[in-house]
Amino acid sequence: MKYKLGSVYFAILGAITLVFGAWEFGATLGAPVTTEIGWLEIPAGTWEEVWRGVVIFLAGALIVVGAFKLRDIHGLGKAVLGSIMLWIVAGCDIFGRILDSIASNEATWINSLDEFLATYGPPYNPALWLLPFSLVIIYFIHARRE
Amino acid sequence: MKKILLAGNPNVGKSVMFNRLSGARATVSNYPGTTVDFTKSWMRIAGEEFEIIDLPGAFSLEPKDKAEEVARDMLEKEKADVVVSVIDATTIERGLYLTLEMIEKGYPVMVALNMSDVARDKKVKIDTKRLEEILGVPVVETVATTGSGLKELVSRIGEAKSVDVGAIKRRARGVRRKNVARKSLSVDERWELIDRISKQVVFRGKYKHTLKDVISDLSVRPATGIPLAIAVLFGFWAFFGAFAGFFTDGFAVPAFDEHFLPWIQGAWPAEGSIHYAIFVGDPEAACCFEAFGVLTSGLFVAFGVVLPAIAAFYLILTILEDTGYLPRLAVLVDAVFHKIGLHGFAIVPTILSLGCNVPAVTATRVLETRKQRFMMMALLAVFIPCGAQIGIMQELIPAYAGLILIYLFFGYFVTGAVIDKLTPGRSPEILIDVPPYRSPTMKNVRTKTWSRVAQFIKIAVPFVLGGIVVVNLLYWVGVMDWLEDVTAPVFLTWFGVPSVTVGALVMAFMRKDMAVGMLGGMSAAGLLTTGQLITSVVLVSIYFPCLATFIMILKEGGIRDLLKSLVVLVASFFIFGGLMHAIVTLAGV
Ligand SMILES: Nc1nc2c(ncn2[C@@H]2O[C@H](COP(=O)(O)OP(=O)(O)O)[C@@H](O)[C@H]2O)c(=O)[nH]1
Ligand SMILES: [Mg+2]
Numbered sequence: 110m111k112y113k114l115g116s117v118y119f120a121i122l123g124a125i126t127l128v129f130g131a132w133e134f135g136a137t138l139g140a141p142v143t144t145e146i147g148w149l150e151i152p153a154g155t156w157e158e159v160w161r162g163v164v165i166f167l168a169g170a171l172i173v174v175g176a177f178k179l180r181d182i183h184g185l186g187k188a189v190l191g192s193i194m195l196w197i198v199a200g201c202d203i204f205g206r207i208l209d210s211i212a213s214n215e216a217t218w219i220n221s222l223d224e225f226l227a228t229y230g231p232p233y234n235p236a237l238w239l240l241p242f243s244l245v246i247i248y249f250i251h252a253r254r255e
Numbered sequence: 256m257k258k259i260l261l262a263g264n265p266n267v268g269k270s271v272m273f274n275r276l277s278g279a280r281a282t283v284s285n286y287p288g289t290t291v292d293f294t295k296s297w298m299r300i301a302g303e304e305f306e307i308i309d310l311p312g313a314f315s316l317e318p319k320d321k322a323e324e325v326a327r328d329m330l331e332k333e334k335a336d337v338v339v340s341v342i343d344a345t346t347i348e349r350g351l352y353l354t355l356e357m358i359e360k361g362y363p364v365m366v367a368l369n370m371s372d373v374a375r376d377k378k379v380k381i382d383t384k385r386l387e388e389i390l391g392v393p394v395v396e397t398v399a400t401t402g403s404g405l406k407e408l409v410s411r412i413g414e415a416k417s418v419d420v421g422a423i424k425r426r427a428r429g430v431r432r433k434n435v436a437r438k439s440l441s442v443d444e445r446w447e448l449i450d451r452i453s454k455q456v457v458f459r460g461k462y463k464h465t466l467k468d469v470i471s472d473l474s475v476r477p478a479t480g481i482p483l484a485i486a487v488l489f490g491f492w493a494f495f496g497a498f499a500g501f502f503t504d505g506f507a508v509p510a511f512d513e514h515f516l517p518w519i520q521g522a523w524p525a526e527g528s529i530h531y532a533i534f535v536g537d538p539e540a541a542c543c544f545e546a547f548g549v550l551t552s553g554l555f556v557a558f559g560v561v562l563p564a565i566a567a568f569y570l571i572l573t574i575l576e577d578t579g580y581l582p583r584l585a586v587l588v589d590a591v592f593h594k595i596g597l598h599g600f601a602i603v604p605t606i607l608s609l610g611c612n613v614p615a616v617t618a619t620r621v622l623e624t625r626k627q628r629f630m631m632m633a634l635l636a637v638f639i640p641c642g643a644q645i646g647i648m649q650e651l652i653p654a655y656a657g658l659i660l661i662y663l664f665f666g667y668f669v670t671g672a673v674i675d676k677l678t679p680g681r682s683p684e685i686l687i688d689v690p691p692y693r694s695p696t697m698k699n700v701r702t703k704t705w706s707r708v709a710q711f712i713k714i715a716v717p718f719v720l721g722g723i724v725v726v727n728l729l730y731w732v733g734v735m736d737w738l739e740d741v742t743a744p745v746f747l748t749w750f751g752v753p754s755v756t757v758g759a760l761v762m763a764f765m766r767k768d769m770a771v772g773m774l775g776g777m778s779a780a781g782l783l784t785t786g787q788l789i790t791s792v793v794l795v796s797i798y799f800p801c802l803a804t805f806i807m808i809l810k811e812g813g814i815r816d817l818l819k820s821l822v823v824l825v826a827s828f829f830i831f832g833g834l835m836h837a838i839v840t841l842a843g844v
Contacts, residue, residue: 156657157492164489167482186469190479194486201493208497212505250466 112180115249119179119188122242123172126195129235130166134159150232161198165236168194172243185249192243199236258306258333259298259412262326262357263341264349265312266690268369270294271399272341273309276409293329300409308333314349316356321620330362337415338362339408344374344381344396347457351449354390358420359439364392365415367408371396373691378460386456389426391418400696427451471692475586484587487580491571492657498567499560499646507559511543516551533727544651545776549723556647556772557719562712564646568610569707570700577695577703581606586689595668596675597627604631605667608639611711612804615639616811626680630671632808633820636800637827638667643715643768648792651775655789662838663796666831674823714803715766722765726758735761749829751836755782756791763795765802770795786844793835797828 129151136144136153144151152158171191178184210228213220220228261269277296294309310329311322318324330338338357342350347368357364368374368381387394393411397404420440427448440448473479523535531538536548543555575581581603589599600621608615612635619631640648640663648656729735735758743754755777763770771792778788800808809817 155654157496160485160489160492164482164486167485171479171482182464182466182469186466186473187479189466190470190473190483194483197486197490198493201490201497204494205497208501208505212501218506218509253466 111252115179115245116176118245119172119176122239122245123169123174123176123188123191126169126172126191126235126239126243127166128169129239130162130164130169132162133165133235134162137162145232148231148233149238150234152234161236164194164198165239168192168198179249182253185253189246189250192246195236195239195243199240202234202236256304256306257336258308259337259339260308260310260330260333260335261339261341262310262330262353263312263369264314264343264353265322267312267341267343267350268397268399269312269341270309272339272367272369272397272405273307275399275402275405277307293325300412308335313353315353316360320623330357330360336363337412338364339367339412339415340364341367341369341399344368344371345377345379347381348449348453351452352445355420355423355440355445355448358390358392358418358423361417363415363417365408365411366390366392366394367404368394368396369399371404372398372401380458380460382456382458386452389452389455390423391426392416424448427455467692471583471689474580474583475689477587480583480587484584487575487584491575494571495564495567495645496649498570499564499649502563503560503646503650507555507563508542511551511555511559512541516540516543516546519550520546529731532731533724536727540776542776542779544772545779547723547727547773547776549720552769552772552776553720553723556769557716560646560650560772561643561715561719561768562708564649565610565642565711565715566704566708568642569704569711572606572610573700573703573707574695577693577699579690579692582689595630595671596678597622597630597671601627601631604635605639608635608641609645610642610707611714612636612639612641612800613714613807614707614710616804616807619811624680626678629812629816629819630674630678632812632816633674633823634667634671636804636808636820637797637824638663638670640796641767641801643766644771644796647768647771647775651771651778652785652788652792655785655792659789659792659796662793662831662835666797666827670823670827715768718766718802719769722762722769725765726762729761730758749836750790750794750832751840752787752791752794753782756787756794759791759795760798763798763801767795767801784844786839786842789844790832790835790839794828794832797824797831799824 132142132151133153136142136151137155137158142151144153152161168191171187171194175184175186175188175191179188206228210220210225212218213224261273263269273294273296277298293311296307296309298305298307308329310326313323313326315323316327316330318327340350340354340357342354354364354366366386368383368386371381374381381396383394383396393414395404395408395411397408399405420438424440428451474483519535520538520540523531525531526538532548534548534550536546536551540546540551543551543559546552575584584606585599585602587599588602592598592601603621604615604618607618615635616632619628619635622628622631640660645656645660648659652659726735738761739754739757742757746752746754746756756774759770759773759777762773774783774788774791774795777783778785783791799805805817808820812820
């Protein structure tokens with residue numbers, strides 16, 4: 110039961126990740142799509158964002174493939190690998206945000222408290238949105254250990 | 256003084272053990288081939304001073320590469336009082352081979368069964384008592400990373416002794432009859448003996464595939480490994496950019512450009528004098544890139560831009576090394592590198608080179624043949640920009656830095672393929688040993704990153720500052736103007752850049768980061784268009800390796816390899832520089 114639910118969950122999560130990834134690099138490469146919906150922002154513009162998009166896309170692909178065989182350790186492995194890739198991107202974003210929130214890039218050196226907090230406000234990019242949902246994989250890693 | 260040598264296969268934990276024992280800081284890496292040179296230190300045991308030496312990893316005393324050669328020679332030359340044979344407890348067979356060879360040579364041996372924690376995890380049990388009985392020398396289980404067992408190891412150092420290999424053979428067979436003493440075994444006899452020994456002392460429990468194994472496996476298989484590599488390298492790049500940008504744009508730029516520069520421009524006496532030109536540079540300059548004085552551009556580039564970039568680079572590299580990802584990357588790219596006559600391990604010097612070319616040239620020793628080492632040195636020196644230079648590129652032309660890198664990698668492979676065809680010599684296959692994934696320890700990451708950064712500062716800063724002095728003097732006495740006139744026709748027609756870039760190329764001989772900084776200054780002053788800036792950055796990258804690298808190649812490869820590298824360099828400079836000109840022109844930048 111646990112694994113059935115898990116499979117469905119990760120298949121959906123993976124598919125969404127896949128779409129987001131394609132959206133990111135597609136937008137940068139000139140696909141006619143919007144890059145901002147409410148609190149969701151698709152980073153697009155530089156060649157690094159193509160790279161980012163490709164990473165997210167591939168992460169999604171791995172999660173989907175893994176989701177179908179979550180009970181098997183090899184399937185779980187793929188889903189974990191995909192999640193790790195997602196975490197790398199999200200981790201870099203969070204790290205960048207933290208640094209951004211501190212430095213003002215101006216003569217005042219350090220941001221004021223308001224500016225500091227504002228850095229953490231929305232919109233967020235797909236990797237950040239997906240991050241909490243992907244953490245569910247940790248539950249399955251633990252379940253496996255027992 | 257008594258001497259202790261640590262010998263063993265690569266990547267069994269000799270260096271960690273060495274550091275633990277001596278409190279020194281040998282480089283520890285989770286991939287084979289870290290220690291190509293030996294490292295010496297001292298330790299006290301029970302009030303007595305010992306010299307302790309960490310040998311490069313070797314599989315056998317019949318050397319197949321440089322590391323093994325060094326190891327064998329050291330063993331022969333040093334006449335150690337104790338040779339500690341460090342063996343990986345998870346696969347003792349290969350370690351026993353070397354141990355037997357050392358015993359046959361009559362060295363006073365004792366055995367450290369290291370990584371016994373990993374062995375336990377893998378359900379490998381070793382009957383230490385029995386092994387000790389058979390070998391007739393002390394055998395101690397250790398975990399170098401935590402220090403467990405080292406105390407016992409040290410306390411039993413006095414028991415190490417030379418033993419007769421014939422007696423070992425008898426004990427392994429369980430026969431009492433006294434044979435004639437045998438001095439040495441043939442390769443087959445040795446393996447047969449090892450087989451006999453391991454049957455008696457190694458017990459393997461049923462081993463279940465863990466998630467770690469699966470991940471490990473997935474990261475070297477192309478279908479899943481390549482996506483992971485793309486992600487890891489993205490993380491590398493993104494972290495590098497964020498970290499370096501934080502310090503440089505957030506703090507160094509405002510500090511230097513808004514406070515320090517105006518102040519020193521006013522405070523330094525005698526504007527127009529030679530010392531003003533050397534130390535402060537352009538009195539009108541609005542930013543430190545432009546000023547080009549030792550105290551302005553020099554300090555800014557060295558500490559404001561390059562230092563954060565290098566620190567970020569080495570931090571991540573160390574983490575990648577210590578987790579064990581690097582050798583997996585090597586396996587993954589093996590096929591690609593084989594196309595240009597190298598093998599997967601070429602990725603190690605290549606990535607190191609993205610930090611600084613100097614240690615990278617040393618790291619070419621992981622490659623087997625002279626041909627491969629030469630190829631690697633030439634390619635590194637010509638095509639791989641160092642972290643300092645990349646940091647400056649990120650600062651000056653963020654939109655193009657990545658594209659320039661891709662262009663240079665393209666040059667690296669094309670030129671590699673060409674040199675491969677032109678140079679005689681072999682490109683043998685090697686097996687890459689993939690160590691298990693491990694979580695890196697804070698302490699090792701900290702000390703290693705710090706020692707690498709410190710090393711870099713020692714190499715780089717004098718060249719940055721000295722280079723500025725030299726180039727300023729050349730301007731002052733008019734040599735630069737002359738050079739510009741002479742080279743102008745070639746530069747304009749072939750590369751499409753104005754001859755002022757000659758100044759940067761002269762600088763590049765000392766330090767490439769500073770040279771790119773100079774180009775940035777020129778472009779800020781309106782002397783270069785964006786297209787010309789890109790082309791000239793490519794030229795600076797391909798052009799002569801910086802002096803420190805140059806010296807290193809001479810030391811490692813000798814004069815012949817250096818001259819051959821120069822031929823590669825001149826050809827690449829004109830071909831890829833001209834090609835870039837064409838691309839920039841066609842793209843209309
Ligand atoms: N788990 C575990 N890891 C170890 C042990 N000893 C060394 N290592 C790790 O093994 C890797 C290789 O160590 P190093 O000292 O560079 O090996 P060397 O090539 O023999 O000098 C490093 O990542 C160490 O952290 C040990 O006893 N247990
Ligand atoms: Mg070592």
